[in-house]
Amino acid sequence: xxxxxxxxxxxxxGRKKPAAAAPLSGPKCQWKDCEKSGAHRAPVGRDxxxxxxxxxxxxxxAYNRGYNFNPDLSDPDVARYQREAAAGARPSWGSQVxxxxxxxxxxxxxxxxxxAINARKNAAERQAARVEAQTRKxxxxxxxxxxxxxLSADATPEEINRRYKERLKMYHPDANQGQRSAEDxxxxxxxxxRILKLNGFC
Numbered sequence: 001x002x003x004x005x006x007x008x009x010x011x012x013x014g015r016k017k018p019a020a021a022a023p024l025s026g027p028k029c030q031w032k033d034c035e036k037s038g039a040h041r042a043p044v045g046r047d048x049x050x051x052x053x054x055x056x057x058x059x060x061x062a063y064n065r066g067y068n069f070n071p072d073l074s075d076p077d078v079a080r081y082q083r084e085a086a087a088g089a090r091p092s093w094g095s096q097v098x099x100x101x102x103x104x105x106x107x108x109x110x111x112x113x114x115x116a117i118n119a120r121k122n123a124a125e126r127q128a129a130r131v132e133a134q135t136r137k138x139x140x141x142x143x144x145x146x147x148x149x150x151l152s153a154d155a156t157p158e159e160i161n162r163r164y165k166e167r168l169k170m171y172h173p174d175a176n177q178g179q180r181s182a183e184d185x186x187x188x189x190x191x192x193x194r195i196l197k198l199n200g201f202c
Contacts, residue, residue, distance in 0.1 A: 168189065173186075
């Protein structure tokens with residue numbers, strides 16, 4: 001078969017021809033014995049601010065790994081410089097702490113969590129309101145509410161709530177087959193408890 005035949009396909013040897021070297025774009029790498037393009041700039045140092053060296057990618061990485069802006073400073077000095085730079089190189093004096101000259105009053109001492117302190121404070125306020133409400137003269141609606149629940153005016157909040165729950169169970173429509181009188185008693189008990197609660201008795 002001749003090479004002029006239509007079905008003849010020449011085989012290539014598999015070797016690629018060496019590519020022509022690309023022309024350098026930009027300055028040449030300034031690393032010793034390097035012929036590549038120096039497309040990356042690196043600072044020269046502390047006393048040559050604004051001046052740069054040009055390196056290829058490989059050599060700029062090597063240069064940056066060993067770069068020290070101020071080779072005269074030791075590691076402790078560099079650490080101190082970094083701390084001062086974080087505060088703008090201004091001295092900071094902190095805040096003055098004054099020791100107490102006398103022990104704090106018991107009311108100012110914190111014991112326990114804020115939730116526990118608030119609970120004690122609220123309980124004390126409720127107790128004071130209840131005592132004040134009981135010492136003052138009862139209003140007409142308050143006296144009627146105590147009478148409806150069958151309690152005296154000096155009943156504790158626990159007694160008021162217990163009696164209210166008892167009357168709810170006693171006069172509930174399910175327990176009285178829907179009797180009208182039981183419904184009226186139930187409404188009266190609910191209203192009496194609401195009045196006592198609004199006025200701080202429970």
